[in-house]
Amino acid sequence: MEEVKEEGGKVLHRVGSPLTTGEEVRGELDWERRYKMMRLHTGSHVLAALAYSKYGALVTGGHISPEYAKDDFNVEDKGVLQDLVREANEVLRRSIEVKVYFLKREEALKIPGIVKLAGRNPPEAEVWRIVEIPGYDVQADGGPHVRNTAEVGELVIMKVEEQGEGEEEDILHGQTMIGSNRRSPRRVIPRDGNSLRGSSGGGTILTRLGLPPGRNPTRPEPSRGLPT
Ligand SMILES: [Zn+2]
Numbered sequence: 001m002e003e004v005k006e007e008g009g010k011v012l013h014r015v016g017s018p019l020t021t022g023e024e025v026r027g028e029l030d031w032e033r034r035y036k037m038m039r040l041h042t043g044s045h046v047l048a049a050l051a052y053s054k055y056g057a058l059v060t061g062g063h064i065s066p067e068y069a070k071d072d073f074n075v076e077d078k079g080v081l082q083d084l085v086r087e088a089n090e091v092l093r094r095s096i097e098v099k100v101y102f103l104k105r106e107e108a109l110k111i112p113g114i115v116k117l118a119g120r121n122p123p124e125a126e127v128w129r130i131v132e133i134p135g136y137d138v139q140a141d142g143g144p145h146v147r148n149t150a151e152v153g154e155l156v157i158m159k160v161e162e163q164g165e166g167e168e169e170d171i172l173h174g175q176t177m178i179g180s181n182r183r184s185p186r187r188v189i190p191r192d193g194n195s196l197r198g199s200s201g202g203g204t205i206l207t208r209l210g211l212p213p214g215r216n217p218t219r220p221e222p223s224r225g226l227p228t
Contacts, residue, residue: 039152
């Protein structure tokens with residue numbers, strides 16, 4: 001597999017050698033890579049949940065790779081980001097079962113904070129996939145997660161960055177410095193600052209996985225929302 005991309009709502013896989021129509025192919029998931037991203041993804045949700053509930057900060061961008069998770073928050077004081085990671089690790093250690101289920105759009109919209117990404121409009125789909133970390137976070141989310149927060153292990157800070165007025169450039173600069181090859185970063189920068197704190201600046205945390213999880217990995221069943 002050389003490249004995977006989305007085009008017109010379809011997922012395209014580019015392979016290294018030519019295929020003929022009707023040929024049968026077998027896809028194999030790179031489980032090690034996927035599992036690291038699942039762990040960082042669930043970890044990022046806990047970070048975002050605490051940033052929102054404790055510091056009133058929203059996520060303004062983010063990126064997950066197998067090597068690191070990058071989370072941008074519109075916090076006023078980047079000093080809180082260190083605390084945030086420490087607190088997230090405390091929550092992750094509580095072995096909370098991650099719930100994945102589906103809700104109709106109108107039901108989902110009744111949940112406060114259902115879309116924590118600053119400036120992102122709620123998805124238009126009629127039925128939403130919900131990822132809940134009971135007691136901490138409920139999100140409309142399409143991504144793969146671990147089943148239990150203990151599987152994440154520990155989040156370790158690689159870097160904390162501060163964004164000033166020129167935040168877009170700073171974020172891109174930060175990505176270059178850590179060697180990200182992401183072509184089109186998903187960044188939603190609040191422009192008007194309505195209901196957002198610290199909209200003129202913000203902070204970015206880069207975290208990697210630290211201590212191995214305290215229990216054996218559990219492979220999720222396909223029904224738990226792995227993309228096809
Ligand atoms: Zn997510």
